[in-house]
Amino acid sequence: MSNPKKIHVSTTVNGEPCEFLCEPGQVLSNALRNNLDMTGTKEGCSTGDCGACSVMLDGALVCSCLVLAAEAEGRTIETVEGVADGNALHPIQQKLLEHAALQCGICTPGIVVAAKSLLERHPDPSEEEVRYYLAGNLCRCTGYDKIIRAVLDAGTVMRGE
Amino acid sequence: MSINIQTDFKTVGTRPIRPDGPDKVTGRAKYGADLNLSGMLYGHIVRSPHAHAVIKSIDFSAALAMPGVVATMSAEDLPEPGDRILPGAEIEMKLKDISPIIMARGKVLFHSQAVAAVAATSESLAAEAAKRVVVEYEVLPHVLDVHAAMADDAPLVHDDVFTQGIDPAPTRPSNLSADFEMAKGDIEAGFAEADLVIERTYNVPMCHQGYIEPHACVARSDENGKIEIWCCTQGPFMVRNMTAEITGIDLGKIKVTASEIGGGFGGKTTVYVEPVATILACKSGRPVKIVMSRDEVFRASGPVSSAETQVKIGAKKDGTLTAIKTDILMDSGAFSSSPILPATMFAAACYRCDNMHSRGREVLTNKPKAWAYRAPGAPQSIMAVECAVNELAQGLGIDPIDFRLLNAVEEGDVPLFGVPFQSIGLKQSLEAAKNHPNYQAALEQNQGRGVAAAFWINAGLQSSATIHVAEDGSLNVLTGNPDIGGSRASMAMLAAEVLGIPVETVRPSVVDTDSVGYCDTTGGSRTTLATGSAVMKAAGMLREELKHRAAAIWNVDIKEVEWYDGMAVVHSGIGIDELRDELRAGTAGRNPEKVLTMAELAAQAGATGGPLTASASVHAHSAQPSFAVNICDVQVDRDTGKVDILRYTCVQDAGKAVHPAYVEGQMQGGAVQGIGWALNEEYLFNDQGVLENAGFLDYRIPVASDLPMIDTVIVEVPNPLHPFGVRGVGEVPICPPMPAVATAVNRAAGTQLYDLPLSPPKLLAAIEGAGADNEAA
Amino acid sequence: MAKVIFPSDLQAFTGDTAEVEVTSVNYRDLVAELSGRYPALTEEAIRKHALAIDGMIIHNPFLEAFNSDSELVFFAKIAGG
Known part of the structure; x- marks a missing residue:
């Protein structure tokens, strides 16, 4: 070649x-x-x-x-x-930390990008909608529970509630 | 033996944000494949297209003729392993069972085994060059099925393996590499006593740990023969030891830096690419990076042993277990490395029963070498026993949790493996499960519930830690255990707790093998327990040193000084209790005659003896077992065979949860791995031994939309051997899900399908079969 | 006398004896006592095992001592995943 x-x-x-x-x-x-x-x-x-x-x-x-x-x-x-604004974390990043929603962290950047995309398009998704939107982001560590909670919580913050 | 266990905590039991978190949510954290060095080459591994063959020749000339191809290697570049045993390893490992995984020697024993490697100036060039390495094979007959492998005329995977554990020792080699039994009581008398006996066979498939980050490393050598390795691993000291043994390079010349690690679950407790990159770096004089593709990860890194387990179990009408017999057959792939021992020892460890018998057999086949996965061996055999227990309880008309409460082990009971239980939390976990609202939730048509309990032993082993106090009184805590799930947070919390200081003032680091004492691998649920114990010991030494420094400053006897809430305090003629009351009430004020803070002691370190630092090491003997109980509710679609998890509940005895959110995370993650193994995950080989689903599309691990929230209940029955009561938590979560799911599915579908995974086509066929049986009846 | 319990693989060297009493009160003496009593039970075979002393599992018990009423269980070394 x-x-x-x-x-x-x-x-x-x-x-x-x-x-x-x-x-x-x-x-x-x-x-x-x-x-x-x-x-x-x-x-x-x-x-x-x-x-x-x-x-x-x-x-x-x-x-x-x-x-x-x-x-x-x-x-x-x-x-x-x-995603972060300088040293200010985006709400989805902050909520992933607060919910202990990462273990090894290798899937986290992809989750951050995908979840931000979801919340910008659908500011108030249901749990099921979050699960389906993130179905293409594999996480082997967490069982997804804390990730889903973090994304729903970040939505609340982004909506200013 | 017991010690005083602290129950009142300031930091332990809280949920601070993990110190490495911001790096991980912003993408700054550096994982195995994230390091590039100037002048770096890319390595590519040539893999066998055959499941069993003699390597007749390897010709690198066409590859080396390509501009930009710099170095090549094969087993010729590695020392002959002989009968060498890996020194220092906690579990006996033969070099001849490890070296051929790095590079096949003389023969290939499974498809995709590494045969040769090339290093070139770009990834694409290295891949192209690998295709031009000409390997001549003489194909040999292969064997893939464990039963076929045990036949007298089966092709031998190794001609020097003689069955271990049988007396007299066999004179002919065979693929049955181990066959051993453990027993207590009189098993036949036990069955004679039983009013109901269940006998059934259970199959758990070969699967993969499924970590999202492929194996990756960069190695470089220098003029003095010094080697530096950067890699994603559960154990940098293990990488140092194994690379030294496999390559013949002195251990003292190798420094290993563990990158952040993108999952391991046992799969990164060995090496695959590090020795290859090391040899290529030595031969080329340039840094060499190797990153496995996902395809290579599935085909050539640690799959998990399949198991076929026969269970016979009996109980009296009142629910008392009278006999438990298990017979486990495990596929170890091409080398003896299966977890048949723990599978056999721990299958029925949850139950008090006078008559028990367990047999374990390990079989070699022309498949990839099996490796550890979270509580190695236990999920496979516990799956069988727990499903049988559920059927037995149902047959006797007893609630499955009540049945387990009746037979559960507790302190003083002696399991089949002989070591009497100390204080354990199985009964407490069962009670918590029984009282959970999910256990009372109503079930509708086509829905079913499964319960399972499980045991795991947990490891202790060796760890080191070093603590340095900065001039402002903040701390650097150094350990050698990669942080795979939040362990930096727990290290910081344990140091903060011992010293009574805010956790935010503790900076935990995972450092390279030159920078801290030896640490066994992150695994075996041992990091928070054992490495945490080294941190606690170093922090305790530091606390004593700080008291001495304070005594020197005050010019008082050390006996006059106490350590309280992150400060040295002097009694000043009043009793320590009185002083503590004053300090609590704030009435002691900030009288420097009475109180010196960490910051003040650190600022005066130069005048009182020099920098404040402490190093400690442990060989932790404080590991104690963990128990878990899961409840699973499912709904089965009778038209498609698809299973939906409706509710999932995990209960686990954590001893003392240092950071409860990360303990919950272990429980949830383990549960979902077990759900995946139960419903979808399996290795599918064709008749040539080629894996047919070597990608995440066809090897389907659970995705977010497959699952509900995973409810957790942490039970805390303190480990009597740990000063804070901590138990390991990482592994037992994967033990109960398979039987909980399988039982729930069979109850919902009206089937008796115990051949995992319970994938839609298989379940649909079973539903149709059960329907036909009912009509016939 | 401390009580020793052998796992099945070691019973192959003890003539199927599963349980025995010993006068030793430390691991070093225990190895000598056992290998003296059962010639087939070599030091090497013993040292491949961890030892549980009164429920505490010790992977490398080289320097361990125990009591005359201790219960000692030889135990396969298991590291985990």
Whole structure:
């Protein structure tokens, strides 16, 4: 195999302009982690089954392991690194901590991104809605109970209740 | 033996935010695959396409001809294991059972076993180069089924394995690697005494621990032969020891830094990629990173032994158990590593019964080498006994919790494994379950309830801790146990409790193998107990030192000084009780003649003997068993065979819950792993020994929408050997779910299906079969 | 005299004896006493086991002492997951 030429990508990550070179077959999760050193986005499966690599792409929740890095050209990406406002945690991050809703923490960045996406679209979800929205984010440690409670509680905070 | 147990706490039992939490919710925390070094190469492992074959040759020339391919390796680069036993390991392990998992030597014994590896300048190049490694195999007949493996004419997985545990020792090698029995009383007399005997066979499938983070590491070597390894592991000291033994590199030259760990559940208590990266780093002189794919994790890292368990159990009409017999057959994969011992020893540990017999057999097959999973072995055999107990109670018309209360072990009882129980909380847990509102909830049509109780032994083992006091009186607590579920929080809380200081002033760290004394692996439910004991011991030493420093400042005898609420206090002629009353009432004021705070003592450390620091180590003998009781309610869809969990209740004796929220988390997480094992999870091999569901789409672990909230009740019967009463909590939660779920499903569906997982097609067939039986009857 | 209980794998070396009384009051002497009494029961076989002394399970009891009325149970070493 000869090394194919790399592709130049101009994109926006967490509101800031950003450029990188990627291999044609490289996926976005890999480029975020290894080209941009943004390792908050995790890889658990590389087949779109575990949700640890969840990011927002033009406002849509995606598994970044199923998106080619080159597809980021001209688009807007939001990752877990952009969720907190400086040193002020987002309510979903704060509530995950308060509810002890993480054990090993590897799924947590994906949960943060997915739950934020849910609460921005549906500010007052039912427990069942939270469970179905997060069904693509695998957690092997917690049994989900405390995660679901944290997301519902974060919704309360975000609604200003 | 017993000690005074503290019952009044300031920090223990509260729920502070874990100190490493912010790093984990913001993505800053660094896990195994998150480290990149300049000049780093990427390793890729070549794996066997056959379940059993002789490796005739390995040709790296085409791979090495590719620009950017820098180094290769195979078993040729590792020392011959011979009969060497791993030194220092708590459980006897033979190097020849471990080294071939890193690189197959001469033969491959399961599909996807590592055969060779390459290192190249990019991940994609390394993957491409791995495809160009030419391995010539001579395929051998393989055996996958445990019964087939025990046949006289079965292909031998190893020609030097002779069954352990039978007398006289066999003269021919076989795939039956162990066969042993434990007994007490007269089992046949016990059955003769019984009014009702249940006899049934239960199957628990091979599964995977299912941690979300694949194995990953970066290794580098330097000019002096010093090796540094960064990896996700439950035990950095274990990685150091195993890498040294497998590679032949001196242990003293290896430093291991444990990254944050994305789940382990026993699966990261061994090495897979670390020795490979180490050899490639030595050969290339460059850092080498290896990250397993999810496919590799499923195919080539620790699956969990399947078990076929026959149970025969009898009781009198009044519910008294008269005999319990278990016969367990475990698949260990290609090497002897199954948890057949604990499975056999602990199957019926919840019950007082005079006549017991348990047999355990371990069988080798051409499948991946089995490895530990949370309470290794116990879930499989407890599944069988608990389902049988439920059927027995039902047959006698006795409530299943009442039946267990009648037969439950308590202090002084001697289980089959011989060690008499001290103070334990099984009966208290059963009472709490019985009194839970979920146990009274009404059941509708197609709904069913299952109850199960369970035991786990819990480990102690060796740990070290170091505490440094900063100039402001705050603390750094250093240990060597990766934080897999909140243990930094418990370390900080235990230090804060001993010293009577705010937990926020304690900074716990998990440090590398050069920076703290030896610690056995995070596992065996031992970290809060054993490493926590080292922290408590160091904090206690520090407290004594602080009192001496205060005595020196006040120029009084040490006997005049007490430690109270994070401060040194001097009696000043009044009794200590009186002084405490004054301090509690605040009337003592802040008279420096009477009181010195941590901060004040720390500020004067230079004048009173130098920096304040303490190190302690323990070989903890204080581990004591845990018991748990689960109640599961399900609804079965008779048209599809799908099972919905309606309510789930976990009760567990935690001894003393240091951080109750993380204890609940262990209970909930273990319950859901058990639910997954009961309903969905299983390894599916084709007839060539190739795993057919090596991904999270087809190996389906529970997702959020599969489950209800998991209700928890923490029971606290103090561990009589721990100063705070703490017991291990991490493992027993996975022991009761399978029988609780299986019983609930069978009650709801009117079936007798005990061949897990109870997946929709299997359950549907059983429902239809039961319907046909009823019509025939 | 302290009471010793052998697990089934050690009973293979004790002629099926499951329980025995010993005069030893520490582990070092216990190993010598047992291997003297049962020649097939080697020190190596004994040391592969943990020892529970009055209900306290000790993985490496090398320096342990016990009482003349203690109950000693040899126990397979189990580390967990």
